[in-house]
Amino acid sequence: MAESFEVARSTILNNISPLKAEMVELSQLGGRVIAEEVRAPWDLPRWDNSEMDGFAVRANDCQPFARLQVDGYIPAGAVTDGISVRAGTAVRIMTGAPIPAGCDAIVPIENSESAGDSIIINRAVKIGDYIRFRGSDIAVNEVMIPAGTVLRPAEINLLASFSQLKVSVLCRPTVAILSTGDELVAPGKTAAAGQIIDSNSWSLAAAVSEIGAIPVVLGIARDNHESLSDKIALGLEADVLITSAGVSTGDRDLVREILESVGVKRLFWKVAIKPGGPTAFGLKGSKPVFSLPGNPVSSMIGFEELIRPALLKMMGHRDIFRPLIKATLRAPLCNETKKTRFLRVKVEKTSAGLVAESAGDQNTGILSTMIRANAIAILSAEQAELSAGEQVDIQLLNPL
Numbered sequence: 001m002a003e004s005f006e007v008a009r010s011t012i013l014n015n016i017s018p019l020k021a022e023m024v025e026l027s028q029l030g031g032r033v034i035a036e037e038v039r040a041p042w043d044l045p046r047w048d049n050s051e052m053d054g055f056a057v058r059a060n061d062c063q064p065f066a067r068l069q070v071d072g073y074i075p076a077g078a079v080t081d082g083i084s085v086r087a088g089t090a091v092r093i094m095t096g097a098p099i100p101a102g103c104d105a106i107v108p109i110e111n112s113e114s115a116g117d118s119i120i121i122n123r124a125v126k127i128g129d130y131i132r133f134r135g136s137d138i139a140v141n142e143v144m145i146p147a148g149t150v151l152r153p154a155e156i157n158l159l160a161s162f163s164q165l166k167v168s169v170l171c172r173p174t175v176a177i178l179s180t181g182d183e184l185v186a187p188g189k190t191a192a193a194g195q196i197i198d199s200n201s202w203s204l205a206a207a208v209s210e211i212g213a214i215p216v217v218l219g220i221a222r223d224n225h226e227s228l229s230d231k232i233a234l235g236l237e238a239d240v241l242i243t244s245a246g247v248s249t250g251d252r253d254l255v256r257e258i259l260e261s262v263g264v265k266r267l268f269w270k271v272a273i274k275p276g277g278p279t280a281f282g283l284k285g286s287k288p289v290f291s292l293p294g295n296p297v298s299s300m301i302g303f304e305e306l307i308r309p310a311l312l313k314m315m316g317h318r319d320i321f322r323p324l325i326k327a328t329l330r331a332p333l334c335n336e337t338k339k340t341r342f343l344r345v346k347v348e349k350t351s352a353g354l355v356a357e358s359a360g361d362q363n364t365g366i367l368s369t370m371i372r373a374n375a376i377a378i379l380s381a382e383q384a385e386l387s388a389g390e391q392v393d394i395q396l397l398n399p400l
């Protein structure tokens with residue numbers, strides 16, 4: 001009996017736990033998921049400082065057209081030791097430099113005119129103008145990055161400004177990828193009549209690295225016990241093993257049998273989806289093992305719908321599914337299968353919202369339809385047909 005898509009997906013996810021954490025350097029943190037919350041170790045900014053290149057003044061001295069004697073200079077990076085703003089004077093100051101004693105406002109250069117060694121103020125000035133006060137951005141001990149956050153450039157900037165050289169983030173799984181089949185040859189090798197070039201290893205490796213996991217391409221196992229056993233043993237050294245092909249009921253489809261013989265406990269081996277139906281999932285201890293069908297389109301969609309969320313969960317992500325959004329159909333879509341149907345579609349932004357249409361022949365053997373598609377439309381087993389103008393659930397594969 002095939003599992004429904006929903007049961008298959010939750011069976012997988014219920015058996016997947018996030019990996020442990022590791023310390024990683026600032027330069028390698030982009031896209032990683034932080035394991036522990038980060039609190040501000042100090043105020044930001046750390047001291048009152050100037051927001052502009054200009055003059056540190058006393059606001060009370062600055063009636064329009066007041067003339068102030070310029071006395072002193074504080075560049076960025078300097079300290080204010082010994083410099084203060086006395087009545088009737090101004091101190092030249094650069095952006096980011098600390099505010100000197102006596103100063104309660106900054107006059108930007110463009111709001112003054114130079115007159116020898118004095119300036120003339122040409123705008124009204126209020127107390128606090130152009131001063132960034134200590135802690136006004138972030139206060140010491142504030143939780144700035146909660147555990148589970150995906151680190152973007154903004155978070156990394158913050159971590160660097162808190163001088164955190166290394167941060168604890170969830171590990172990325174190594175994902176062994178094994179193509180199986182006597183008919184396969186590696187790309188670059190001459191394919192004799194009847195031979196097929198192994199393309200699945202490479203699309204799966206790209207899909208794995210796209211989400212930040214680490215692909216380990218094992219190459220091709222032949223349809224015999226020895227070759228499969230050797231490669232599967234190697235694959236089980238990784239955090240996750242994905243095989244492709246050899247899981248249907250053909251004579252030489254030995255993958256399931258050998259996985260079982262090495263102690264992989266099977267949780268399901270068929271899912272009521274198209275494409276991707278003959279997908280199996282098992283556990284060797286707690287290690288997930290996925291077997292995808294060999295057909296390239298089926299293997300890519302099986303990965304997308306069943307494996308991708310699992311790998312994201314292992315890396316600590318909370319948003320593990322591509323968002324389901326609605327698009328309006330330009331032409332009808334059919335689901336003759338009584339299974340969950342994934343259709344490769346082209347989605348466009350129009351003035352009337354998102355509009356979707358089939359990207360071409362939906363036969364699972366047709367790779368070009370996958371190339372033209374930028375989204376997957378999902379029809380449930382009960383949705384035999386959707387008419388033009390109806391709404392369909394889609395998952396975008398690329399940003400529009």
Ligand code: AMP
Pocket residue numbers: 179180181183184196197198199200201244245246247248250293294295296
């Ligand atoms: P199977 O699941 O073994 O019945 O394979 C189904 C189809 O997918 C066959 O036409 C295979 O030649 C093809 N196929 C299997 N493995 C690969 C692969 N690694 N790369 C490209 N095509 C493959």
Ligand code: MG
Pocket residue numbers: 180181182245246250294
């Ligand atoms: Mg085969």
